[in-house]
Amino acid sequence: MKKLVVIGLDCAEPSLVFEQFADLMPNISRLRAQGIWGPLRSTDPPITVPAWTAMMTSKDPGQLGFYGFRNRSDHGYKDLFFANNEYVKEKRVWAYLSRARLSTFALSVPQTYPPKPLRGAIAGCFLTPNKDVVWTYPPELAGQLDALADGDYIIDVKDFRTDNKDWLLEQIYKMTERRFKVFREFVRRGEHDFYMMVEMGIDRIHHAFWRFHDKKHRLFEPGNKYEFAIRDYYKYVDDRVGELLQVIDGETAVMVVSDHGAQTMHGAICVNEWLRQKGYLKLKQIPDQPSKMKMDNIDWSGTKAWGEGGYYSRIFFNVKGREPEGIIEPSEYATFRDQIQKDFEAIPDEKGVNIGTVVLRPEKIYREVKGVAPDLIVYFGDLNWRSAGTIGGGQIHIFENDTGPDDANHARHGIFVLSLPGGAKPTARPAYSIYDIAPTILRYFDLEVPADMIGKSII
Amino acid sequence: MENKVTIKIPRPLYEKIQVLVADSGFSSPTEFIVYILRDLVGEQMGGKTTAKEAGELTGDEIAAIKQRLRNLGYL
Numbered sequence: 205m206k207k208l209v210v211i212g213l214d215c216a217e218p219s220l221v222f223e224q225f226a227d228l229m230p231n232i233s234r235l236r237a238q239g240i241w242g243p244l245r246s247t248d249p250p251i252t253v254p255a256w257t258a259m260m261t262s263k264d265p266g267q268l269g270f271y272g273f274r275n276r277s278d279h280g281y282k283d284l285f286f287a288n289n290e291y292v293k294e295k296r297v298w299a300y301l302s303r304a305r306l307s308t309f310a311l312s313v314p315q316t317y318p319p320k321p322l323r324g325a326i327a328g329c330f331l332t333p334n335k336d337v338v339w340t341y342p343p344e345l346a347g348q349l350d351a352l353a354d355g356d357y358i359i360d361v362k363d364f365r366t367d368n369k370d371w372l373l374e375q376i377y378k379m380t381e382r383r384f385k386v387f388r389e390f391v392r393r394g395e396h397d398f399y400m401m402v403e404m405g406i407d408r409i410h411h412a413f414w415r416f417h418d419k420k421h422r423l424f425e426p427g428n429k430y431e432f433a434i435r436d437y438y439k440y441v442d443d444r445v446g447e448l449l450q451v452i453d454g455e456t457a458v459m460v461v462s463d464h465g466a467q468t469m470h471g472a473i474c475v476n477e478w479l480r481q482k483g484y485l486k487l488k489q490i491p492d493q494p495s496k497m498k499m500d501n502i503d504w505s506g507t508k509a510w511g512e513g514g515y516y517s518r519i520f521f522n523v524k525g526r527e528p529e530g531i532i533e534p535s536e537y538a539t540f541r542d543q544i545q546k547d548f549e550a551i552p553d554e555k556g557v558n559i560g561t562v563v564l565r566p567e568k569i570y571r572e573v574k575g576v577a578p579d580l581i582v583y584f585g586d587l588n589w590r591s592a593g594t595i596g597g598g599q600i601h602i603f604e605n606d607t608g609p610d611d612a613n614h615a616r617h618g619i620f621v622l623s624l625p626g627g628a629k630p631t632a633r634p635a636y637s638i639y640d641i642a643p644t645i646l647r648y649f650d651l652e653v654p655a656d657m658i659g660k661s662i663i
Numbered sequence: 664m665e666n667k668v669t670i671k672i673p674r675p676l677y678e679k680i681q682v683l684v685a686d687s688g689f690s691s692p693t694e695f696i697v698y699i700l701r702d703l704v705g706e707q708m709g710g711k712t713t714a715k716e717a718g719e720l721t722g723d724e725i726a727a728i729k730q731r732l733r734n735l736g737y738l
Contacts, residue, residue: 274738334727364731
């Protein structure tokens with residue numbers, strides 16, 4: 205019986221895997237030589253949620269109805285929901301596989317908590333609140349994972365914003381080692397048809413160690429203690445892939461994918477402070493120091509827009525008849541939108557040089573717009589700057605993240621590698637899309653690709 | 664409120680189950696199906712009585728996830 209193993213590496217960056225570290229990663233490089241590979245265009249926004257679910261459903265974020273981790277549940281000012289598995293309404297590949305009596309083993313794929321039944325077994329992702337809840341299906345799988353992972357399967361590293369980098373590094377290695385160990389054992393047992401794991405370590409190490417690694421980062425110091433932390437970890441991951449390949453037989457295809465890449469982050473734009481200074485947002489009381497913006501401190505009678513922080517920004521308008529205390533007349537919506545977009549696109553860096561901000565409109569980039577979408581999606585400096593939700597203190601540009609040091613932002617392309625059994629080599633394409641993965645998996649198992657999937661099978 | 668509902672299943676499947684349960688200790692296909700479904704649903708929930716209870720986040724859990732996502736830079 206043919207099988208498929210998908211190794212998901214959250215945030216694995218194509219320029220590192222395919223170029224800079226390629227010689228240090230002989231196992232993934234060998235898979236590339238045997239098969240096809242290339243950068244994988246991510247979702248907009250290129251963020252873990254919704255990217256992995258878009259990959260597994262072949263649906264865009266608008267069709268999925270979530271635009272990031274936290275989403276507005278209505279047009280009120282308060283209710284935000286966490287887009288965990290409860291909110292995933294579209295079928296992922298394993299739903300189709302289960303229907304065709306093929307069994308899945310899925311390990312920590314983002315947005316699979318709380319776990320839902322399927323033919324096979326599934327272990328929840330890093331949105332699992334703690335391991336006291338039911339986070340696997342079937343529930344007894346949890347105990348098996350711990351037993352195989354030296355007593356404690358680590359879903360995600362804790363205390364990410366610690367200054368104790370040595371400790372953090374140790375935690376990331378331990379998490380990765382144990383996840384691969386568990387995955388390898390299940391692949392070795394061979395009880396399932398489709399195997400997929402997602403390792404979060406690459407994302408975590410990028411955000412914590414990028415300034416030490418990237419010579420182009422303004423804080424990079426040659427010879428620093430962690431200069432090779434990212435390089436060494438990529439090599440470590442490749443070694444784990446090599447161990448995994450040893451238990452994979454010749455009838456099994458192997459795919460390596462990431463949901464997005466990484467790039468240097470110059471700093472953060474305090475989006476709400478910027479909106480305030482531009483007159484788009486009014487507070488009841490302006491804090492002296494940069495502070496977290498509290499929704500109940502907003503004077504809605506003088507506010508036209510507010511923004512969310514994160515690796516990109518989502519901008520919401522305060523529209524009359526739509527928001528409870530809206531002030532933008534619906535007839536002025538389009539003009540207002542054009543105006544604020546121009547203002548965003550003109551944002552300069554701290555020296556007055558335009559940073560090249562990209563502004564996206566949900567209805568232009570998605571096939572449908574379900575749920576409550578932002579009015580605008582903003583990539584400050586085309587993702588070279590992040591968005592900080594903080595307000596007050598007068599500063600627009602900050603160079604330490606509002607939640608602690610972080611020097612990497614997400615990039616639009618992740619990685620794609622596919623090696624088929626028996627030396628079969630599909631035709632390489634100039635570009636691959638995250639939406640092509642689910643159709644490719646179904647085609648591999650000789651299943652019909654549903655007409656409503658937006659990607660195309662690569663094989 | 665009526666405490667039982669009617670569920671329709673394909674006839675060929677029903678007929679297969681009829682054959683399967685003959686002399687099995689199950690007195691009817693219905694009894695067999697209820698047994699299987701109870702087993703499956705019970706397994707899924709891990710002892711929790713409703714799906715809501717199994718997946719619902721408490722206030723503390725929501726706060727913990729929010730803090731974690733903020734620490735990770737997602738928010």
